[in-house]
Amino acid sequence: MNTQTTEASAQSFSQPMAGTKPLVVMEGVTKRYRQGDVMVEALRGVNLTLAEGEFSALVGPSGSGKTTLLNMIGALDKPTSGRVSLNGTDLTQLSGAKLSAFRLHQVGFVFQAYNLVPVLTALENVAFVMVLQGRPPKEIEQRAMHYLERVELADLAHRRPKAMSGGQQQRVAVARALAAEPRLVLADEPTANLDTHTAFDLLDLMHELNREEKMTFLFSTHDQRVLERASRVISLHDGKIEEG
Amino acid sequence: MNTPDGKTPWKSLVRISWRSLWRNRRRTYITLSGISLGFALTVFFIGIGDGGHNNMIRNAVNMGDGHLTIQREGYLDAPMNHLFIAQGKQLEQQLLQAGIPGRVAPRIQLQVLASTSGNSIGAALTGIQPETDPKTNQLKKGLVTGEWLTTGDPQGVVVGARMAEKLKVKTGSKIVLMAGSEGGGTNTHLVRVRGVFRTGIEEYDSFVMISSLDMAQAFLVDEGANPAGRPVTRVAVFLDDESAMGLWKARLKALSLPAGLVVLDWQEMMPQLVSFVAFDNIGNYISLVFIFTMVAFGILNTIMMGVLERTREFGLLRALGMSPWALFTLVVMETFWLSLTALAIGWVLGGGLHAYFALWGLDMSAMYPGGMATSGTVMDSVIYSELSGARVGMLTGLILGITLLSGLYPAYRALRVTPLQALQT
Numbered sequence A: 001m002n003t004q005t006t007e008a009s010a011q012s013f014s015q016p017m018a019g020t021k022p023l024v025v026m027e028g029v030t031k032r033y034r035q036g037d038v039m040v041e042a043l044r045g046v047n048l049t050l051a052e053g054e055f056s057a058l059v060g061p062s063g064s065g066k067t068t069l070l071n072m073i074g075a076l077d078k079p080t081s082g083r084v085s086l087n088g089t090d091l092t093q094l095s096g097a098k099l100s101a102f103r104l105h106q107v108g109f110v111f112q113a114y115n116l117v118p119v120l121t122a123l124e125n126v127a128f129v130m131v132l133q134g135r136p137p138k139e140i141e142q143r144a145m146h147y148l149e150r151v152e153l154a155d156l157a158h159r160r161p162k163a164m165s166g167g168q169q170q171r172v173a174v175a176r177a178l179a180a181e182p183r184l185v186l187a188d189e190p191t192a193n194l195d196t197h198t199a200f201d202l203l204d205l206m207h208e209l210n211r212e213e214k215m216t217f218l219f220s221t222h223d224q225r226v227l228e229r230a231s232r233v234i235s236l237h238d239g240k241i242e243e244g
Numbered sequence B: 001m002n003t004p005d006g007k008t009p010w011k012s013l014v015r016i017s018w019r020s021l022w023r024n025r026r027r028t029y030i031t032l033s034g035i036s037l038g039f040a041l042t043v044f045f046i047g048i049g050d051g052g053h054n055n056m057i058r059n060a061v062n063m064g065d066g067h068l069t070i071q072r073e074g075y076l077d078a079p080m081n082h083l084f085i086a087q088g089k090q091l092e093q094q095l096l097q098a099g100i101p102g103r104v105a106p107r108i109q110l111q112v113l114a115s116t117s118g119n120s121i122g123a124a125l126t127g128i129q130p131e132t133d134p135k136t137n138q139l140k141k142g143l144v145t146g147e148w149l150t151t152g153d154p155q156g157v158v159v160g161a162r163m164a165e166k167l168k169v170k171t172g173s174k175i176v177l178m179a180g181s182e183g184g185g186t187n188t189h190l191v192r193v194r195g196v197f198r199t200g201i202e203e204y205d206s207f208v209m210i211s212s213l214d215m216a217q218a219f220l221v222d223e224g225a226n227p228a229g230r231p232v233t234r235v236a237v238f239l240d241d242e243s244a245m246g247l248w249k250a251r252l253k254a255l256s257l258p259a260g261l262v263v264l265d266w267q268e269m270m271p272q273l274v275s276f277v278a279f280d281n282i283g284n285y286i287s288l289v290f291i292f293t294m295v296a297f298g299i300l301n302t303i304m305m306g307v308l309e310r311t312r313e314f315g316l317l318r319a320l321g322m323s324p325w326a327l328f329t330l331v332v333m334e335t336f337w338l339s340l341t342a343l344a345i346g347w348v349l350g351g352g353l354h355a356y357f358a359l360w361g362l363d364m365s366a367m368y369p370g371g372m373a374t375s376g377t378v379m380d381s382v383i384y385s386e387l388s389g390a391r392v393g394m395l396t397g398l399i400l401g402i403t404l405l406s407g408l409y410p411a412y413r414a415l416r417v418t419p420l421q422a423l424q425t
């Protein structure tokens, strides 16, 4: 999978499958956090390219910088240095408000837990991002229901999150991410709180959506079991990428 | 309100804020009961307070000189006996023709010295039409001995009980009344006590002496008045609807009244009562401030706790694309629902208390045995709650205003939540 042909790849420049258009490009990205008096280097010069339509796994032990990296791509945070571009837009050049607008229209998120707004039903949660996008109510309703059906939760449409299992909540989050038609879905350890069986089900569902909807997925995990589901594996160690 | 984050999702904000309020039901119920009970008590206190004041004012107006008084200019500051209205009958006719809904009472008010063999004291001689004057209602009830006056009685007076004691008179006794004239001399008339009344109001029981217009008119004639003109010192106007006072004051002023006459309302006639009510209201307002401070902190606490424990949720909303201002609005809305719900319950409870005491009254006789007399008037022992539209508006507006203010800080805290705060596990 790894094409070691260019200068860049010799410096561990992680590249997409050949022949596809790059959607995400990260160049020399570093991120430093101050923790009291200590500076923590969460990312130490990450170069990464993601192609449209990929279903990639970001693996690494806890603390290796997975969340930090996803936050950079998802326009939730800015790198200390380096460049991140999504779909041709340089995110490091955008201001706070533009970043959120960008996020709203281009990125779908599935977090590890607490994904859903507790006081909204499954259907309302799926609809929420589309409401923020300002889509017409009729369309929102149709799309929300369609994607709930897609994740096989149509019968739980009017349940609140606390009346759903962890796996069901994650599937609602996936439906919400897809319904908003982003360029890319970022999922930060979406299976961390699920049992093996449910975790595989969720990954299978995501993979299916990746193939049928041509949606690009990047999900992080520290669980080796799920790697077989990924079409590409990006390993992160101490803030550096070792693809393999 | 609309940042590039996306559309302000008003419907979602309403939905989320309303439902969030009921997330911690116990806390919301406790806050709601605190606020609505406090509010209901405020409504009760204000209702009884206003009812008591209005009762005192009505009593003062009824026993005094009506809602509106027409008298000579300067008489209020220096009530001298020569400042009479020569053509009393004509003025009365003019007022009757104006079609005032209520009653018109010609009166003669004089400062006299009352003397008997036992004592000499200053008295306020009030000549009235004994059968029709509104004063009759009040004072006739209070007769302790003797009888009420009859029209045309040239010599009869009824006196207050304290005055009767001081002068050592009873029914049938004679009293000599003396009044200073403009020229510096004195005029004297002999009167007979027909009855003694007791109102419980010191000013009345000690100083007031009632006679027919005919009797009191004798002093005005001494001052040069023509009895054929039916001279008076004032005409009191009693309105059926007290709220029409401003209207009728303006209308009477617009009549072409004889020169030198002024139209005064009860507030101008009894400034001491106005001060008393204002002073007494301070007490009500202090309890209002106390209760409203409680409300503010109750709301601040509830909303603040709700905001602090939902940092992750707000972060999620931000991460999903909601603008900081939409979050701010969300929290303000929550405050608003809490306050509206509290107001609704508060008005049901407080309105119930008000309705009950407006109908049945609150018996204050234990607090003020025999009624409370002050500032030349008396408060009945049973007080009926009264709430004007202005009061309802004021109380509602204050609660809404205070709640919105107390929601601002929590809303500001919500505004500052960053999307990253959703992700911290």
Ligand SMILES: Nc1ncnc2c1ncn2[C@@H]1O[C@H](COP(=O)(O)OP(=O)(O)O)[C@@H](O)[C@H]1O
Pocket (backbone or CB within 6 Å): A033, A034, A035, A040, A041, A042, A060, A061, A062, A063, A064, A065, A066, A067, A068, A069
């Ligand atoms: N907001 C932050 N402040 C300080 N240090 C942070 C912050 N976020 C992450 N870190 C540090 O950066 C490193 C990478 O964290 P993270 O990206 O969360 O790793 P992972 O998601 O792989 O567990 C860790 O050492 C973590 O302690």
Ligand SMILES: [Mg+2]
Pocket (backbone or CB within 6 Å): A066, A067, A068, A188, A189
């Ligand atoms: Mg992480």
